[in-house]
Amino acid sequence: MGGAIPSPMDCYYLVRSIKTLPYRVRGHVQNAQLLAEFLESHPHVESVMYPGLSSHPQHEIAKAQMSGFGAMLSFTLKGGEEEAKKVVNSIKIFARATSLGGVESLIEHRASVEGPDTKTPFNLLRVSVGLEHIDDLIGDLTQAMA
Numbered sequence: 001m002g003g004a005i006p007s008p009m010d011c012y013y014l015v016r017s018i019k020t021l022p023y024r025v026r027g028h029v030q031n032a033q034l035l036a037e038f039l040e041s042h043p044h045v046e047s048v049m050y051p052g053l054s055s056h057p058q059h060e061i062a063k064a065q066m067s068g069f070g071a072m073l074s075f076t077l078k079g080g081e082e083e084a085k086k087v088v089n090s091i092k093i094f095a096r097a098t099s100l101g102g103v104e105s106l107i108e109h110r111a112s113v114e115g116p117d118t119k120t121p122f123n124l125l126r127v128s129v130g131l132e133h134i135d136d137l138i139g140d141l142t143q144a145m146a
Contacts, residue, residue, distance in 0.1 A: 024103065024131065025068070025071075026068070027131045028070075028071035028129055028130065028131065029052075029068035029069060029070060029071055030134075031071070031105075031129045031130070031131065031132075031134050031137065032050065032052070032069065032070065032071045032072070032073055032127075032129040033050075033052045033069060034134045034138075035073065035127070035129055035134065035137055035138065035141075036048050036050035036052060036053050036073050037053070038138050038141070039073075039075050039141070040053055040055065042141075042142075042145065043078075044077055044078055044079065044083070044145045045075050045076070045077060045078070045145075046075075046076040046077060046078050046123065047075065047076045048073065048074075048075045049073060049074040049075065050069065050073040050074075051066070051069045051070070052068075052069030052070075071100070071128060071129045071130075072100055072126070072127070072128055072129070073126075073127050073129065074110075074124055074125065074126045074127070075124070075125055075127070076121055076123045076124050076125075077123045077125065077145075078123075079123070080122060080123045081111070081122035081123055083123065084109050084111075084122065084123045084124065084125055085109055085112070086144075087125060087141070087144045087145055088107060088108070088109045088125060088144075090143065090144035091107055091140055091141070091144045092140050092143070092144075093105065093132060093136055093137060093140040094106060094107040094127070094137070094140060094141075095107070096108060098113055099128065100128040102128070102130060103130050103131045104130045104131075104132070105127065105128065105129055105130035105132055105137055106127065106128040106130070107125055107126070107127050107128075108125065108126050109124075109125060110124055110125070110126045111124065
C-alpha cells in the first residue's frame with residue numbers, strides 16, 4: 001500500500017484514539033516532570049535536560065511558550081559511558097528503543113545508536129516517558145542506578 005490516503009482501518013484507529021489524546025498527553029507530561037525532578041536530585045545523575053525544570057537554561061522561555069513541557073528528557077550520569085550502559089542494561093520497565101510518543105516508557109543510550117563519531121555525550125541517556133505509574137518508573141531507575 002502506498003499513497004497519501006489512509007486506509008479505512010487507519011482512519012478508524014485515528015478517530016478512536018484521538019478522543020483520549022489530551023488525557024494521554026497530560027499523563028506523559030506529568031510523569032516526565034516528576035521523573036525529571038527525581039533524576040535532578042539523584043546522586044548518580046550529573047545533569048538533567050528537561051525544560052520543565054527551573055534549572056534548565058531555557059525554562060523561562062519554555063514556560064512562556066508552552067502549557068506543558070513534553071514527555072522527552074535526557075540525563076547524563078556520573079561514571080561515564082560504562083555507567084550509562086550499565087543503567088540501560090539493568091532497566092526492567094523501560095523498553096530499550098528509539099521512538100517517542102507511545103504509552104510505554106522508552107530509554108536509549110543515544111551514543112551507541114549514533115556510532116563512534118557522535119557528538120552526543122557517551123554518558124547521556126534519552127527517555128521517552130510513558131504512562132506507567134510514576135512510582136514504578138522511579139523504582140526501575142533507582143534499582144538500575146544502585
